[in-house]
Amino acid sequence: xxxxxxxxxxxxxxxxxxxxxxxxxxxxxxxxxxxxxxxxxxxxxxxxxxxxxxxxxxxxxxxxxxxxxxxxxxxxxxxxxxxxxxxxxxxxxxxxxxxxxxxxxxxxxxxxxxxxxxxxxxxxxxxxxxxxxxxxxxxxxxxxxxxxxxxxxxxxxxxxxxxxxxxxxxxxxxxxxxxxxxxxxxxxxxxxxxxxxxxxxxxxxxxxxxxxxxxxxxxxxxxxxxxxxxxxxxxxxxxxxxxxxxxxxxxxxxxxxxxxxxxxxxxxxxxxxxxxxxxxxxxxxxxxxxxxxxxxxxxxxxxxxxxxxxx
Numbered sequence: 001x002x003x004x005x006x007x008x009x010x011x012x013x014x015x016x017x018x019x020x021x022x023x024x025x026x027x028x029x030x031x032x033x034x035x036x037x038x039x040x041x042x043x044x045x046x047x048x049x050x051x052x053x054x055x056x057x058x059x060x061x062x063x064x065x066x067x068x069x070x071x072x073x074x075x076x077x078x079x080x081x082x083x084x085x086x087x088x089x090x091x092x093x094x095x096x097x098x099x100x101x102x103x104x105x106x107x108x109x110x111x112x113x114x115x116x117x118x119x120x121x122x123x124x125x126x127x128x129x130x131x132x133x134x135x136x137x138x139x140x141x142x143x144x145x146x147x148x149x150x151x152x153x154x155x156x157x158x159x160x161x162x163x164x165x166x167x168x169x170x171x172x173x174x175x176x177x178x179x180x181x182x183x184x185x186x187x188x189x190x191x192x193x194x195x196x197x198x199x200x201x202x203x204x205x206x207x208x209x210x211x212x213x214x215x216x217x218x219x220x221x222x223x224x225x226x227x228x229x230x231x232x233x234x235x236x237x238x239x240x241x242x243x244x245x246x247x248x249x250x251x252x253x254x255x256x257x258x259x260x261x262x263x264x265x266x267x268x269x270x271x272x273x274x275x276x277x278x279x280x281x282x283x284x285x286x287x288x289x290x291x292x293x294x295x296x297x298x299x300x301x302x303x304x305x306x307x308x309x310x311x
Contacts, residue, residue, distance in 0.1 A: 028163050032185060034124055051087070057095060123151070174221060239307070243260075
């Protein structure tokens with residue numbers, strides 16, 4: 001799959017394409033439905049290339065940074081997930097205030113006509129574009145008549161709710177990682193490099209791989225979860241009990257982080273290794289214990305429950 005991060009990187013001989021546009025944060029099941037429709041449109045038109053147009057950073061992070069939501073996926077993870085969905089190329093638009101000021105017509109002419117030679121455009125039914133989000137599916141269809149491309153606005157219904165990145169964030173905010181997984185079509189994951197912590201878990205008999213959770217990136221609500229830890233360098237996957245939070249039982253301020261105890265393993269050296277932590281189910285909320293002994297007893301119970309869930 002090709003990835004273009006500037007308009008001038010798009011080949012001048014690209015040829016006609018089917019284009020899908022959106023933030024695609026999380027590449028959830030609603031996004032996947034849009035992408036399937038884009039591939040169907042390409043097949044019907046006899047075209048080979050499905051191109052996704054996405055934005056980095058998220059437009060809200062530029063226009064109203066105080067309201068920017070935490071991202072479900074980094075841009076690199078997003079591109080990898082789009083590749084898994086069979087997309088042929090991704091144009092990552094470097095979103096800034098200049099691009100934000102483009103009118104809907106200017107966006108169409110610069111992106112869809114001049115850069116990508118679109119013959120069909122497939123978007124979510126709630127798609128908006130152009131300055132002050134003035135463009136919608138109806139205006140896009142009008143432009144399509146003028147420039148020779150068809151437009152399909154795809155509903156993102158997923159049953160009782162609409163699949164959306166907002167819905168996934170709401171699930172994560174309540175610790176409902178199973179609900180997030182249903183919307184995503186896969187387990188929610190956190191990626192990062194394992195850093196040295198205070199090694200208190202090792203002292204208690206449960207050594208953990210610690211991954212910081214940046215404020216700008218989404219993570220499940222504080223609590224304890226069952227899931228899987230995968231080494232990104234070797235692909236080895238291990239069952240794990242996972243704690244998200246700041247260890248409130250112990251005094252002192254700590255950064256929020258994801259701590260994974262690989263079940264029944266104390267021989268793994270993971271410092272400096274990039275890992276992916278996948279959340280399967282929530283075991284309990286975060287609790288401050290009155291004693292270390294009570295904490296260790298609860299950790300033992302957590303590990304047993306995680307083992308049963310992941311068996």
